[in-house]
Amino acid sequence: MSAPEEARVPEKRPRNREYTLVSVFFVLIFVSLIGYLVYFNTFVSDDFINSPYNTRQDTFSDRVVRGSILSEDGYVLAQTTVYVDGTEQRTYPYANMFAHVVGYDSHGKSGLESEANFSLLSSHTFFIDQMKNEFYGRKNPGDNVVTSLNVTLQSTAYNALGSRRGAVIVLEPKTGRILAMVSKPDFDPNTIASDWDALVQDGNNSSLLNRATNGAYPPGSTFKLVTALDYFRQKGTLEGYSYLCEGIITEEDHTIHCYNETAHGAETLYSAFANSCNCAFADIGIRLGGASLRKTAEELLFNRKLPFDSYKKSTFSLTGNSPVPLVMQTAIGQGNTLVSPAHMALIACAAANGGVVMRPTLIDEIRNADGDLVKKTKPVSYARLFSNNEANLLGKLMQGVVENGTATALLGRGYTAAGKTGSAEFDENGSSHSWFIGYRNVEDPEIAVAVIVENGGTGSEAAVPIAGMIFDAYGMLQ
Amino acid sequence: MLNLTVELSKYVILTLMVVYTFYCFYLVRRQSREDQAESLNKQILLIVLMDTTALAVVFLKTRKMEVIVFYCLMMAYFALLLLLYRVLYKKASMLLLNNMCMLQSIGFIMLCRLHMESALRQLLISAGGGVLALLIPFLIRKMRFLRRLAWLYAAVGILMLGAVLVLARTSYGAKLSLLGMQPSEVIKITFVFFMASYLCREVTLKRIIIATAIAALHVVILVISRDLGSALIFFITYLFMIYVITRQFRYLLLGTAGGAAASVAAYFLFGHVRQRVSAWRDPLAVYENEGYQIVQSLFAIGTGGWFGMGLCQGSPEKIPVVRNDLIFSAICEELGGIFAICLILVCMSFFLMIVNISLKIKNPFYKLIALGLGTEYAFQVFLTIGGVTKFIPLTGVTLPLVSYGGTSVISTMIMVSIIQGLYILREEEDEEIERLRRDAIQRAREREQARTGKESVRSRRSARP
Numbered sequence: 046m047s048a049p050e051e052a053r054v055p056e057k058r059p060r061n062r063e064y065t066l067v068s069v070f071f072v073l074i075f076v077s078l079i080g081y082l083v084y085f086n087t088f089v090s091d092d093f094i095n096s097p098y099n100t101r102q103d104t105f106s107d108r109v110v111r112g113s114i115l116s117e118d119g120y121v122l123a124q125t126t127v128y129v130d131g132t133e134q135r136t137y138p139y140a141n142m143f144a145h146v147v148g149y150d151s152h153g154k155s156g157l158e159s160e161a162n163f164s165l166l167s168s169h170t171f172f173i174d175q176m177k178n179e180f181y182g183r184k185n186p187g188d189n190v191v192t193s194l195n196v197t198l199q200s201t202a203y204n205a206l207g208s209r210r211g212a213v214i215v216l217e218p219k220t221g222r223i224l225a226m227v228s229k230p231d232f233d234p235n236t237i238a239s240d241w242d243a244l245v246q247d248g249n250n251s252s253l254l255n256r257a258t259n260g261a262y263p264p265g266s267t268f269k270l271v272t273a274l275d276y277f278r279q280k281g282t283l284e285g286y287s288y289l290c291e292g293i294i295t296e297e298d299h300t301i302h303c304y305n306e307t308a309h310g311a312e313t314l315y316s317a318f319a320n321s322c323n324c325a326f327a328d329i330g331i332r333l334g335g336a337s338l339r340k341t342a343e344e345l346l347f348n349r350k351l352p353f354d355s356y357k358k359s360t361f362s363l364t365g366n367s368p369v370p371l372v373m374q375t376a377i378g379q380g381n382t383l384v385s386p387a388h389m390a391l392i393a394c395a396a397a398n399g400g401v402v403m404r405p406t407l408i409d410e411i412r413n414a415d416g417d418l419v420k421k422t423k424p425v426s427y428a429r430l431f432s433n434n435e436a437n438l439l440g441k442l443m444q445g446v447v448e449n450g451t452a453t454a455l456l457g458r459g460y461t462a463a464g465k466t467g468s469a470e471f472d473e474n475g476s477s478h479s480w481f482i483g484y485r486n487v488e489d490p491e492i493a494v495a496v497i498v499e500n501g502g503t504g505s506e507a508a509v510p511i512a513g514m515i516f517d518a519y520g521m522l523q
Numbered sequence: 524m525l526n527l528t529v530e531l532s533k534y535v536i537l538t539l540m541v542v543y544t545f546y547c548f549y550l551v552r553r554q555s556r557e558d559q560a561e562s563l564n565k566q567i568l569l570i571v572l573m574d575t576t577a578l579a580v581v582f583l584k585t586r587k588m589e590v591i592v593f594y595c596l597m598m599a600y601f602a603l604l605l606l607l608y609r610v611l612y613k614k615a616s617m618l619l620l621n622n623m624c625m626l627q628s629i630g631f632i633m634l635c636r637l638h639m640e641s642a643l644r645q646l647l648i649s650a651g652g653g654v655l656a657l658l659i660p661f662l663i664r665k666m667r668f669l670r671r672l673a674w675l676y677a678a679v680g681i682l683m684l685g686a687v688l689v690l691a692r693t694s695y696g697a698k699l700s701l702l703g704m705q706p707s708e709v710i711k712i713t714f715v716f717f718m719a720s721y722l723c724r725e726v727t728l729k730r731i732i733i734a735t736a737i738a739a740l741h742v743v744i745l746v747i748s749r750d751l752g753s754a755l756i757f758f759i760t761y762l763f764m765i766y767v768i769t770r771q772f773r774y775l776l777l778g779t780a781g782g783a784a785a786s787v788a789a790y791f792l793f794g795h796v797r798q799r800v801s802a803w804r805d806p807l808a809v810y811e812n813e814g815y816q817i818v819q820s821l822f823a824i825g826t827g828g829w830f831g832m833g834l835c836q837g838s839p840e841k842i843p844v845v846r847n848d849l850i851f852s853a854i855c856e857e858l859g860g861i862f863a864i865c866l867i868l869v870c871m872s873f874f875l876m877i878v879n880i881s882l883k884i885k886n887p888f889y890k891l892i893a894l895g896l897g898t899e900y901a902f903q904v905f906l907t908i909g910g911v912t913k914f915i916p917l918t919g920v921t922l923p924l925v926s927y928g929g930t931s932v933i934s935t936m937i938m939v940s941i942i943q944g945l946y947i948l949r950e951e952e953d954e955e956i957e958r959l960r961r962d963a964i965q966r967a968r969e970r971e972q973a974r975t976g977k978e979s980v981r982s983r984r985s986a987r988p
Contacts, residue, residue: 064767067878068874071901071902075867075901075904078905079868082860082867082908083860086824090821091825094822096818098818101837102826182526350808
């Protein structure tokens with residue numbers, strides 16, 4: 046009786062093999078969809094929900110009291126007070142000092158108030174407490190954001206800059222934690238609502254602009270790091286270079302001179318770097334050519350996206366066809382190049398950290414209102430800018446600047462340091478912004494800084510002393 | 524208090540969905556008819572409970588009487604559909620029917636919460652679709668000549684798509700609709716009918732080339748109309764049908780290579796393709812322009828997390844085209860990631876059910892139709908869900924039965940009822956075979972008995988001395 050069925054089976058199997066394969070294929074597709082959704086919710090979604098474009102969480106404020114922002118050393122940088130009648134007020138105990146980095150929460154949001162908005166408006170208190178609050182129609186307390194900012198370093202930088210315009214950023218090269226970020230002129234986030242119109246209309250000061258991350262300055266001689274690196278990448282060594290500086294160099298009717306037209310005499314690349322000799326670096330620039338400089342600059346994230354969309358991109362305009370005068374100007378950090386202090390600080394970080402830039406972070410931890418840990422930030426590397434060898438070499442050049450160059454003011458303070466000064470000319474009269482980028486403790490770099498003082502003169506005059514105060518303050522903390 | 528209710532309802536809805544999904548896969552197991560019927564009834568109960576909870580929440584949050592009216596109409600629709608199917612087609616696949624109701628339920632809940640008018644319109648159209656769904660299995664049985672109309676299907680498909688290209692107005696950057704309809708949704712069905720009828724009897728190289736040309740014409744018109752999603756669905760369906768017909772793996776590889784080359788060419792030829800890709804690679808970088816939609820979608824999915832914000836607690840209205848192509852994001856935001864995973868599993872079970880039916884059919888024409896329609900369904904689900912989650916570039920197709928959209932609902936319901944029709948045919952075929960076999964056995968036994976009877980008589984005779 047089973048004979049006809051048996052005869053059918055072998056005929057049926059091969060015919061259906063393709064159908065089975067198609068269904069297996071689509072089952073895999075469905076499974077991959079689920080897998081991706083799980084992956085997105087676990088790893089990717091934070092990047093999106095914390096985006097400042099995301100205005101969704103603003104509706105959370107109906108049900109959550111905005112959490113506090115705290116410093117690394119436990120001080121309150123921003124908090125919300127709820128009055129008896131239910132009205133809420135956001136206050137900033139340090140007023141102007143953390144204005145840009147902590148930001149404001151009125152007329153839109155900025156700084157950490159924007160970046161950590163999702164966490165500040167999410168509540169991770171014990172779920173029974175949450176249910177109790179829901180039951181009584183009370184708001185739940187939002188999570189607190191513990192930043193990497195240090196009040197001592199921030200106030201040192203803030204006071205050192207004084208009434209001058211400029212920016213300071215301090216990071217740990219090994220972790221990317223930002224310890225201080227100052228921008229001047231500033232504003233008081235406590236009174237931003239009433240000051241808003243005046244701040245927005247005041248085009249001269251742009252007080253709301255965070256100059257540390259979004260300023261666009263010519264890099265001045267700090268750019269010589271890039272030129273020196275490109276020389277090394279082309280020639281394989283820095284040893285062969287020699288130059289006789291007469292204080293002035295003219296190519297194709299274009300003249301560049303050293304600061305005060307000082308003739309530095311016979312120089313190696315090391316001494317030219319330490320002296321910040323414009324003539325020698327203009328000469329190097331011509332030898333390297335625009336195309337090569339561009340390649341190296343772009344590998345150092347010029348014209349590239351920086352770790353955060355909110356950071357201004359640095360621009361670099363040289364190409365293989367650029368005229369010689371522009372190449373000379375660009376090689377010494379003038380020309381059309383524009384950078385932010387944050388970008389220069391990242392280059393200093395890479396030099397201090399064996400060539401690797403860690404992703405800069407401002408948030409150490411998210412804790413719920415009871416102080417329990419919700420989330421901890423782990424250091425992750427963002428990009429490798431130099432090889433280990435190149436990082437050592439740049440470190441050596443920068444040590445030379447402190448030991449016998451333009452930053453000798455950092456000597457004899459009980460620690461070693463390395464860095465590069467810059468005087469970025471910004472008008473025809475030769476007025477310049479004062480730059481310093483560098484790091485403390487050459488043997489085992491602890492912190493890296495970028496300092497710019499607008500119209501501050503040479504690097505040695507304004508920026509180096511500020512960096513010195515920050516390095517000193519860091520020493521006192523330990 | 525209200526917040527607490529909404530918060531709790533979220534977990535209730537999720538639990539109902541998880542249990543429902545469990546039954547989808549549990550029911551595939553072989554079991555007795557009674558057990559199966561019981562599980563199917565449990566599924567229906569779960570759907571009713573979910574709809575009731577969800578719409579109660581929507582009502583509590585909005586305080587609109589329309590919600591209650593809508594709830595009653597929706598329940599009447601499901602009750603009638605389920606009841607009439609049981610009366611008219613005892614042999615239909617009730618699991619497929621349940622899944623259709625579940626997917627529609629999820630769509631109704633979201634639409635009711637997003638835009639009441641759309642929800643009502645969707646319900647009205649579904650009722651129309653329901654009438655078709657009740658007629659089609661009957662027609663399938665009667666219209667045996669369907670397999671001989673290959674050229675009619677091809678002509679209708681190409682003419683209608685061509686008409687859209689020439690006459691339609693552009694919406695969301697693509698030419699889709701004609702007189703308020705989206706012909707490409709309907710052409711999906713005629714296309715499968717064309718492929719199946721043209722290639723079900725004889726497969727020669729010439730026929731394959733002609734079928735390829737016709738398929739290519741469909742795809743090219745759709746690409747020019749900028750309806751990339753549909754173009755891809757047609758292409759993939761063509762590819763898998765050719766593979767199944769020829770049983771040659773190399774066609775699949777050849778087609779995949781050709782498709783990849785065509786995609787690269789399209790990327791360089793068409794600005795709108797490049798836009799989709801740039802929005803997929805780094806949507807935040809192009810947030811102001813082409814990235815806006817996908818970023819809003821990801822904000823919604825991310826904000827919803829695993830458990831969702833709860834119905835009426837999120838802001839899905841911020842997502843452009845949320846009722847149509849991006850309804851999955853709204854579901855993720857308010858009902859949560861786990862619910863969304865269950866939804867994907869229900870879609871998968873829906874697809875597996877279709878393939879399972881196609882596996883068992885013996886008539887090659889019907890077999891191919893079931894497979895083609897199943898492929899279209901599965902790939903469309905992949906395109907829309909993959910697109911809104913940024914797994915693949917967003918192409919803008921609907922989530923069948925869940926998304927708002929008249930043509931989409933009608934054509935999917937037609938598709939499902941065609942498959943029901945095929946399933947019923949097969950069941951009857953099985954019964955026929957079973958009956959024939961029983962008869963044959965019966966006859967054989969009678970003959971045997973007759974023979975042994977004679978023999979025993981003979982032996983008894985011979986035994987007698």
